[in-house]
Amino acid sequence: MASSLMIEMNEITKVFPGVVANDSISFQVRAGEIHALLGENGAGKSTLMSVLAGLYQPDAGSIKIKGNPVQFRSPRSALAVGVGMIYQHFRLVDNFTVAENIVLGAPGEDVVLNSGKIEEETARLSEKFGLDINPRARISQLSLGEQQRVEILKMLYRGCDILIMDEPTTVLTPQEVKELFKMIRKMADQGKSIVLITHKLNEVLEVADSVTVLRRGRVVGNARTADLDEKALTHMMVGRELMQSRRELMPPTGELLLKLDNLKVLGDQGNVAVTALNLEMHSGEIVGIAGVAGNGQRELVEAIAGLRKIAGGSILLDGQDISLLRVRERLDRGINIVPEDRLGMGLVPNLSVIENAILHNYNKKEYSSGFFLNYKKIRAYTHKLVQDYDVALADIEHPVNYLSGGNLQKLLLGREISQQPRLLIASYPVRGLDVAATESVFNLLLTERAKGTSILLILEDLDDIFRLADRIAVMYAGTIKAVFDNQDADVETVGMLMLGGGGVVQ
């Protein structure tokens, strides 16, 4: 019975404090099928799959695997009925061999490992599914693509028939992606079911048999890929009227400030995170980056800030290459960053508001005399900062981690703005903030723009980007696919491009 149902998830609801991550979602996958689960960030894909893999218990709903009702208490109980999940970040021990990693934690192994038997079994599985891998190689010697194959083998060794892969292509080279697709097709042909969590349209159309689209915790579409094209898929994902009006536009008149030329930046795992990226920023304009998180935005910001070395190309400020300058030299030239990681990079959790306020200017003349810090002036400055940016707090001597998210962001943004930046980069500045706090952050940014500052804005929500940005740059797979003037852009084109679709570029 090739078409029997492997996975049946019925009306699954999962609530986290403040968010309904999954709102009575039903999801089915047949045996021998590659099924793509598509959706924007925060659509609930990962939550749903974590429920399926036994990591979370659903608040409501039921699951049947191969027709039998199941209730998972842990990933182990999910594995026991053949459900295995492969995460984006591999869970392998670098100094162990492939075979050792495969048996690590596998149930039913003897106390004394029979390495001959394990290697034989590994080799047999590799061959059966076309996963070319040497069981004796150490993980640290393998490429990311090969490490992924080890993860797959691990699941096959445990007898999984259902394989959930979370964004499996993110760290792979195009060649490795092709091989991966070949492998999973082979597995599907032998009756396994594969769920592919992704946000890339082309992958869905290329490899998946069917697709389920989630948006804001609900299923918004479910179809066979044969009946779909990019346009229809995009419409399912982002198709909607803009919820807010676009900003009253005053055309920016500033001159060219920053030019990114053919930029290439590597990610943490040595993968190519940003490649062939070109972008120009003028003073007095907001450029919004539209893109799904994980397409190189973080690496791009870190490269401009000087926190990450670039692997090629150049970063020109006023026509001068600044790509070799240190962080502080770039700060001195007016490049200020509001990092994605508010508490942990932007602010130091255990230090007081005062100590956080002077993170960038503790070494400036105004706040230190010679070797010593001038705490009188620093206190006055902190009081002013807190007042100017309306940060609600009990005492500036208290550690910042007692501030609410909105106040943290106001403090952070206020600190950066008070440096009078020429280029301000804000990464997800309203993530997790309530409506009022979001409004005040947006207003601060617009005021800053009116002062002539060039602002690079990275946001999750397309609506917000359309509301704030003068120009919209679409980022996908580490590069800027297209740049639109706000009034020329439409949501569906931007949406399709940021999902990897090949929409018409004006």
Added chain:
Amino acid sequence: MMRYKLIKRETDSLASRIIVPVLSVLMALLFGWIFLWLYGINPAETYLRMWQGAFGNSYAVSETLVKAIPLMLLGLGLSLAFRMKIWNIGAEGQLYMGAFAASGIALFYGHLPALILLPVMAAAAFIVGGFWGLIPGSLRAYWGVNETIITLMLNYVAISFVDSFIFGPWKDPASLGFPLSPRFSPQAYLPTIGDSRVHIGLLVALLLAVLFYFLLNYTRWGYEVKVVGESPASARYAGINVKRNIMLVMLISGGIAGLAGMIEVSGITHRLQQGISPGYGFTAIIVAWLARLHPFAIILVAILFGALLVGGFGLQIFGLPFSIVLMLQGAVLFFLLGGEIFTKYRLQRVRKEGQ
């Protein structure tokens, strides 16, 4: 039904910062009390003897201070590294390297006047001790090598290195085969205070504590150390050179330990010999933590531990084992680490909602 729950404290209050260490010492003494009682020794009498041994007369007090001086210096040096969350447990080896360098100067340039000789010995001790700290510091800064392991292992390298000299080329021909260097010339002796054995190393330690207090709380560099220790990502984001700071801190931490070594050979033994430190470098780790890395508290806690050591020697006269002291030291550390949680959290009684 009553249950207890740990609640994170808003701020770690001053009271908790003092009460927790004091309570851990008291708990350790209580633990020792029970232990001694089970062992069949009168606990009250033992503690009284230790007290008398440490503070009973002016000689006892001076001996306590003599033992406390290296602990003060080492504790201060370590506290700097610990503030940056660099786990230097190599103070013992850094002390030996400093003692070695100072001895070399004293042995070969002993004819110089004290005013030149002593500063040169101190500088050499600081540089060589600092170098010994810089090795793990650079490995950590540039290649992320775990400094705990490296500093620990370098202790044994340093001690054996010093041994190789006092058993070999630097052995005093008049020592009748004992592993000792020749006695230094009197110019290489640290001046003492009055006619006690307490030497001016005490002043050095006190000065250093004051210096540290201002350095850490009121200077730009102190601020950098704090930021790097709390959040390296923020430090990089603020343009603080994390690598340079790690190396600098290990250099100073090792340098001060080296200085402690110089002070021991120049102030106490007046020669390089085996066992110049009875594990000061390790005891100082407890000292620094018990003082919660506060420079003035380090001075007080060092005196407490000096007293514990000297009191322990007092016990031996009565035929009691010295290991009682080691047991007490261990117990203090044990209760201190156990009590640590109460400085960050407080216990709150919660009523469980009936189902």
